[in-house]
Amino acid sequence: MQKIEEIAKGVLTGDKKSIARAITMAENTPEEAQSLIAAVYPHTGKAHVIGLTGPGGSGKSTLIEKMVREYRQRGKTVGVIAVDPTSPFTGGAFLGDRIRMQELTTDNGVFIRSMATRNNPGGIAKATRDAVKILDASGKDVIIVETVGAGQSEVEIIKVAQTVIVIHAPGLGDEIQAIKAGLMEIADIFVVNKADRENADKAVVDIQAMLQLDNKEKAWTPPIIKTIALTSEGVPQLIEKIEEHWQFLQRGLLHKRSLEKAEAELVEAIKDKVTSSIIEKLKREKCFEEILRRIVEREIDPVSAAEKLLNQMFE
Amino acid sequence: MQKIEEIAKGVLTGDKKSIARAITMAENTPEEAQSLIAAVYPHTGKAHVIGLTGPGGSGKSTLIEKMVREYRQRGKTVGVIAVDPTSPFTGGAFLGDRIRMQELTTDNGVFIRSMATRNNPGGIAKATRDAVKILDASGKDVIIVETVGAGQSEVEIIKVAQTVIVIHAPGLGDEIQAIKAGLMEIADIFVVNKADRENADKAVVDIQAMLQLDNKEKAWTPPIIKTIALTSEGVPQLIEKIEEHWQFLQRGLLHKRSLEKAEAELVEAIKDKVTSSIIEKLKREKCFEEILRRIVEREIDPVSAAEKLLNQMFE
Numbered sequence: 001m002q003k004i005e006e007i008a009k010g011v012l013t014g015d016k017k018s019i020a021r022a023i024t025m026a027e028n029t030p031e032e033a034q035s036l037i038a039a040v041y042p043h044t045g046k047a048h049v050i051g052l053t054g055p056g057g058s059g060k061s062t063l064i065e066k067m068v069r070e071y072r073q074r075g076k077t078v079g080v081i082a083v084d085p086t087s088p089f090t091g092g093a094f095l096g097d098r099i100r101m102q103e104l105t106t107d108n109g110v111f112i113r114s115m116a117t118r119n120n121p122g123g124i125a126k127a128t129r130d131a132v133k134i135l136d137a138s139g140k141d142v143i144i145v146e147t148v149g150a151g152q153s154e155v156e157i158i159k160v161a162q163t164v165i166v167i168h169a170p171g172l173g174d175e176i177q178a179i180k181a182g183l184m185e186i187a188d189i190f191v192v193n194k195a196d197r198e199n200a201d202k203a204v205v206d207i208q209a210m211l212q213l214d215n216k217e218k219a220w221t222p223p224i225i226k227t228i229a230l231t232s233e234g235v236p237q238l239i240e241k242i243e244e245h246w247q248f249l250q251r252g253l254l255h256k257r258s259l260e261k262a263e264a265e266l267v268e269a270i271k272d273k274v275t276s277s278i279i280e281k282l283k284r285e286k287c288f289e290e291i292l293r294r295i296v297e298r299e300i301d302p303v304s305a306a307e308k309l310l311n312q313m314f315e
Numbered sequence: 316m317q318k319i320e321e322i323a324k325g326v327l328t329g330d331k332k333s334i335a336r337a338i339t340m341a342e343n344t345p346e347e348a349q350s351l352i353a354a355v356y357p358h359t360g361k362a363h364v365i366g367l368t369g370p371g372g373s374g375k376s377t378l379i380e381k382m383v384r385e386y387r388q389r390g391k392t393v394g395v396i397a398v399d400p401t402s403p404f405t406g407g408a409f410l411g412d413r414i415r416m417q418e419l420t421t422d423n424g425v426f427i428r429s430m431a432t433r434n435n436p437g438g439i440a441k442a443t444r445d446a447v448k449i450l451d452a453s454g455k456d457v458i459i460v461e462t463v464g465a466g467q468s469e470v471e472i473i474k475v476a477q478t479v480i481v482i483h484a485p486g487l488g489d490e491i492q493a494i495k496a497g498l499m500e501i502a503d504i505f506v507v508n509k510a511d512r513e514n515a516d517k518a519v520v521d522i523q524a525m526l527q528l529d530n531k532e533k534a535w536t537p538p539i540i541k542t543i544a545l546t547s548e549g550v551p552q553l554i555e556k557i558e559e560h561w562q563f564l565q566r567g568l569l570h571k572r573s574l575e576k577a578e579a580e581l582v583e584a585i586k587d588k589v590t591s592s593i594i595e596k597l598k599r600e601k602c603f604e605e606i607l608r609r610i611v612e613r614e615i616d617p618v619s620a621a622e623k624l625l626n627q628m629f630e
Binding site for chain 1: 577
């Protein structure tokens, strides 16, 4: 097996195999990956991380493919991380899509990877953050993280991004509700894809109406961009808006957001460190099994039981 | 404001207002809700908790409506918890759907509630578990938890269920991939809804093929039920299968699963208790801000920083 130092060195030179190995390590053996992440971390913080989220059928993957091509034409290197079991990047899609995506990956300025949500209960957000760090350290100018925008964990994952794009397409029925409910506040840019379809203008008006309901003073008003991903229409305009948002962030908000992200990651790491040792210890005690039995018998609820155990431990 | 003891008493008599208040408390002020949960916990453990998950457009809500009616005909009381921003239960749907759902809620043997995923980052799984406990304590015979089956948190939430139903419908394109990727292992029963559509049989065959790929020895082989929720066709058969699974669980697995659930909840509660006090303390230290700055400046990565802080603290 390759040494971690070697993999780290490979990542920093942008070597595709090393990047792939590093991300796999972050997925499967996060504790082992930690020294790798620590080694590459000083070389991160340069990439612009873009989150793209929206319901299935809105055309996320096609749009990303075209965004990658546009960025490449502008001379920028791109990383793509798909956290979506239905994404074509994961291989689970129509053959034509897969072939177009594979074409992209022969370009040395592009790295595409899907994260396996399957064997990674709870750890997908951490693994995705590590993958972003690895791609950032590898020198990618832009990193796009794709998620299917449903559920709280998706919203958590998209928080790695500095610019969040929420995509929608006409004809997805009630899915606009999903945007309303959870994604509205986190969007920096809205995209209405499949803009040649009937009702595209209605989708735009709906989003505008929602934006107007939000009375908060905002330094940045999320623009709504119409695209037809299949023909690349609107993609250059979208990239322009993304650049505008990046410049907006750099005029002030970026530092505040970086601090918030650092705090969130630090707090999570502290929690992991503290609890894993305590829980290991508790599980070996005889009273642990006894208290489990009492919870199952409905004699005590889990939270009160936790208090009891900890009080005993620190008596 | 009503006292917690009064709300708890109300919950135990099945009073709708008290149940609603209790669940709101679990959502918004989980720490305050803890004494309520502790009070009702000894009265839980009787309900059969059913999880229903599947992609948008598969007809989950309509099926649940018909399941509720079928259970009521069989004399059983039912609670429904929707953890799905696109669910009609949340009010975000076609008027016709909403009216049909509201009809149900005038029945005193039925309690329907949607969980707000919005203001509850990370805590939705905990709040849902608490809502299940509250409905269980209120005497509901059956509790149905609905989620849109995408993302890891959804899979986490559905783990509250003793019987997990994965629903699919023909014509949802690649969404079958989503089932393949994440939900396959947790399904106890498959439903192919909209069974009058073209390709319904193909959907059944696809699921069968996936089941055969799974070589593990199983005491329970997940059946595949065809339904047409709109006309209630197949719904009685589905309820029969659910009952069969419940009896299967009671012949052995139920105790093992209860122990696993108790352990998962206990460990999570221990983590919360331990870390909240330590993190409060750390945040007040001057070195916390200093280390945040260093993370942002890429001088140290968050996990190494956490180690450092904790070492200093316990020196």
